[in-house]
Amino acid sequence: MTDTDESSQFDEESYPSDGSLDYDSEDQDMEDSQFWEEDEEMEPSSDNFGAMSHSEAIQVDHTALAASSQRVLEPEDLLKGQAADVARVSELTALEPWRAELLLWKDDWKVDHVITKYLEQGEKVLREAGMLSDDPVEFVISKPRPDFMCFLCCDEDKATSFKLACGHECCTECYSHYLRGKIQENGSLDITCPMNCKEIVPKPAVMLLTDKKLQAKYQSTLCTRYVRAHNDMKWCPAPDCGKAVKANISVTDESVIPIAECNCHQQFCLACNIDEDHLPCPCKVAARWLEKLRDESETMTWMSVNTKPCPKCTNPIEKNGGCNHINCTQCGNHFCWVCLGDWAKHGSSNYQCNMYSPEQAEEDQKSVNAKREQLDRYMFFYTRYNNHRDSAKLDEKTYKNITKTMETLQKEGKMTWLESRFLPSSFEILRQSRQTLLWTYAFAFFLDAQPEREIFLKNQEDLELHTEGLSELFEYKWDRIPGAKVNFLDKCSYLKSRRQKLVEHVMKGMEERNWKFLN
Ligand SMILES: [Zn+2]
Ligand SMILES: [Zn+2]
Ligand SMILES: [Zn+2]
Ligand SMILES: [Zn+2]
Ligand SMILES: [Zn+2]
Ligand SMILES: [Zn+2]
Ligand SMILES: [Zn+2]
CATH class of the missing domain: 1.20.120.1750 (Four Helix Bundle (Hemerythrin (Met), subunit A))
Known part of the structure; x- marks a missing residue:
């Protein structure tokens, strides 16, 4: 399986480019080079607005963060990145590329870790990653033969068949059907032999038994995992964009806000899940704010708790003083905040608001005021x-x-x-x-x-x-x-x-x- 084969298969999926207005040739250049360059400083000669110098061409500073540099990765770049990692592991471990890829998948694409682990532990690592044997394997479809019977459909009639090192053999039709189901459920290098043994179906076998459309889906699932495994990489959140952005700086440094901008102009943070430019807010502060916004509904609930409808005209009334004697501004009704009864009867001999307590009312009012201030x-x-x-x-x-x-x-x-x-x-x-x-x-x-x-x-x-x-x-x-x-x-x-x-x-x-x- 060569690189070009893979990318052409991956291209089966369409990656529509957005139809946004390309208004800036500098902008275009940047997209071509795929690197976000820092613009030249354009300090005005003075803070005096009128006396300021200006330049004909306005340089749009697409670099949300001056110190950061980012690279936009097209699907082809992601494939090349994976292929390079596979080649490196394969070279240093002398394993076939498909085995190297399985090890990388298993250990979240930590290249050096994978190499060291294999060199230290050898065959054990292979077994753990779903390669039951380290014998050389040839991925070939067997010709029909009289002694074969498919363990899935029990067909023995001139069927071609396939098996992995585990020896579980079934007809190619059953195998393909099984793989289709798994790939559609976002399976990739975690798909095991149809007999439910631990042997993983490696990529060359999948390529042999599936059509181009499924192969593209399989490859894209692999890519998703590859991007997720790198904390300095993130998919562009714009729908149907299909590109990823890689930071060339540490995204775990809390004093950095790595705002990425994709070629499609979508901005997003590489360090948190906010899909926009949240400068100058540090990620944690921005997250606190968004949480605060979500709590706003709670605030509204609080407000409704502290509002009561006038018993006569239902006009909502908010209490804004300690006194429980409420005079409705809409209908002029005098009533008691606590029991909503007619105020005229309060304190008279024939009626008593038995819940009324001036001390309690004062306490309530204090907490209401504090909340109101907040x-x-x-x-x-x-x-x-x-x-x-x-x-x-x-x-x-x-x-x-x-x-x-x-x-x-x-x-x-x-x-x-x-x-x-x-x-x-x-x-x-x-x-x-x-x-x-x-x-x-x-x-x-x-x-x-x-x-x-x-x-x-x-x-x-x-x-x-x-x-x-x-x-x-x-x-x-x-x-x-x-x-x-x-x-x-x-x-x-x-x-x-x-x-x-x-x-x-x-x-x-x-x-x-x-x-x-x-x-
Ligand atoms: Zn079968
Ligand atoms: Zn098996
Ligand atoms: Zn994008
Ligand atoms: Zn952030
Ligand atoms: Zn009063
Ligand atoms: Zn009223
Ligand atoms: Zn009352």
Whole structure:
């Protein structure tokens, strides 16, 4: 089985490319080279907005994290990676490639570990991995012969047959049928002999007994396992993308947030399961925030517990003082918070609210106030976080109009396509800034009081102000765009440097373990 054979089989599966707008030739170059390159620093000459220098071409910084470098792996790259590992193990252990592959599968593709283990323990390792014999094996289909009977279908009539080293022989039709079922259930190098003995059906046998479509499925299951076995690799979560990203840095270092970007522009974190760019939030803080969002429903429950319907008009009323005498603002009803009875009767001789206790009411109110304060604080951050999410969704609509604007500018002879290419690039800067901004609120929510916090908040404020500024430019009608080009470019290069500054400030604190978070 050669490399090219494998990849052509794997290609049986379709990997549709997305139809996204390729607006940036630099972007295209990066995709070709498959390496995320660091863009040149574009520090404005001064913080003074007007006096800032700008460059004609806006460089979109696709590297979410300046220090990280990542590689996008196509299915072919994954196959090559596996083949290289197999070849290495095979060479150093003098085992056939299919045996080397089984050992790698068994030990999560830890190449050096597999080699050492085999050299130390030999045949025992093979047996544990499902190779009952180390005799040389030839994977061939036997011709029909009179003494053969298939143990599955009991057919003895001129059937071709197959068996592994364990000797359990059945007709090729039964064998293929059995393998099809296993492969469709995501079986790969864990498929055992149909007789249920421990012998694994190795890849060459599977290739011999299955069609191309099944082979592709089998190979893709193998690939999935290969990617999962590497903690620096992850599948792109975009549906039908089929590519993986490998980090060239340590993803277990907590001071690093390895945000990957696939060629399809999907961003995701290699260290946690958040499928977006969550900079500047460290993974743990981001996870805490998402958990907090999930608890929001609990908050809502709490609010409903602390709201009671007016017994007369059912208007929901929240108690906001210690006094249990409630006066409904909608219908003017006076009632008791505790028993919902008519307040006029409270304290009179013919009626008593026997649950009423001023001391208890005061206690309740204290805890209500504390919760209210926490909720208000949460709502402050949540509203801003969510607002940027909503704005990002609205921005997507803007993005769809960009091509139209560019076409109009060209048609009206105001700008060539090339001259208006700053529009999609500017949009990318806007998108990135918003993405970072929304996570700054999650970060700030958990941030304990500390001097560096003030710097962070200042950076956040600055980024927010100028993000909105750029966002406004996109509201312009097409005929104002040519005149605003310089403004676009200025705002973009400023925003880009502000975003970088904010992220770097947070990362520096992470490296030095300076950030103090609330419990
Ligand atoms: Zn059979
Ligand atoms: Zn067997
Ligand atoms: Zn992708
Ligand atoms: Zn993460
Ligand atoms: Zn009162
Ligand atoms: Zn009422
Ligand atoms: Zn009462």
